[in-house]
Amino acid sequence: MTKPTNVLLDPSLRAVAKRRADELGLSVSAYIRELIRSDDAAARASHCDITPLIGILGSGGEPSDIAREKHQMIDKAFGEDFDRKLRSRGGSE
Numbered sequence: 495m496t497k498p499t500n501v502l503l504d505p506s507l508r509a510v511a512k513r514r515a516d517e518l519g520l521s522v523s524a525y526i527r528e529l530i531r532s533d534d535a536a537a538r539a540s541h542c543d544i545t546p547l548i549g550i551l552g553s554g555g556e557p558s559d560i561a562r563e564k565h566q567m568i569d570k571a572f573g574e575d576f577d578r579k580l581r582s583r584g585g586s587e
Contacts, residue, residue, distance in 0.1 A: 501526065 515525035
C-alpha cells in the first residue's frame with residue numbers, strides 16, 4: 495500500500511528531476527522512488543566490510559590450501575567466534 499508524500503523542490507531541482515525522469519521514461523514520483531531504493535541499497539552494501547578477508551588466500555601470491563584450512567583461515571580473519579557459531583549451526587570441519 496502506498497501513501498502519498500509531499501516533497502518540496504525548488505524550480506531548478508524540479509526541472510532536473512523532470513528531465514532525468516523523462517530520459518528514463520519515468521514519472522518524477524517513480525524517479526524519486528528509484529533514487530530512494532538505490533540509495534538504500536548502496537547504504538546497505540556499504541556496511542559490508544571485507545577488510546578481514548584481505549590476504550586470506552595467502553600473502554605475496556603464495557598458494558594456500560583454502561579447501562582444507564578454510565575454517566581456520568576465516569576464523570583468523572573474523573575472530574574466534576566463527577568456529578563456535580558454525581558448530582552450533584551444524585556445520586562441518
